[in-house]
Amino acid sequence: MRPLRAPRRLNRSALALAAVGGVRGLHEFGADRQRALPVAFPPFEGNRDAFLTSQDGSIQHLRLTFAAPAPAARPAMRLTVTPRRVRRGQRVALRATVRSASTVCRGGVRLRVGRRSVRTDARGRATLPYRFGSTGLRTVVATKPGCAVARARVRVRR
DSSP, X not given: OOOOOOOSOOOHHHHHHHHHHHHHSEEEESTTOXXXXXXXXXXXXXXXXXEEEOTTSOEEEEEEEEOOOOOOOOOOOEEEEXXXXXXTTOEEEEEEEEEOSSGGXXXXXXXXXXXXXXXXXXXXXXXXXXXXXXXXXXXXXXXXXXXXXXXXXXXXXX
């Protein structure tokens, strides 16, 4: 493996190319592709100064600005639960349906009411038998890693 050499003259555009190419590893300069400059930057955000020295001793300065990558959007889920109103003390079968534009976020979603939970089938449907002990609003929560959380409410009456 032959040693890498920096180009004799670096202008600002060549430095910018080196910085951008350096994120991936190594960027080659010139049409002849004989000279290469190893540039490696740690992952960080904010402004940093880069100083490059060529073989003839000239020093070039470049101000680099790095932004944090945007977090990936998680596909939304919509949860519907029937019946929406139940009587306290009666055992009911809560039928839940999860809808999502992403098929990944329909099957295998965990539905939870209190301490009980079930998983949906491939079509996003599940049935959860449950007995509510007290009146008020109860929340059914649908979760799956990589998908946005969905909630629906059930009103428990006397």
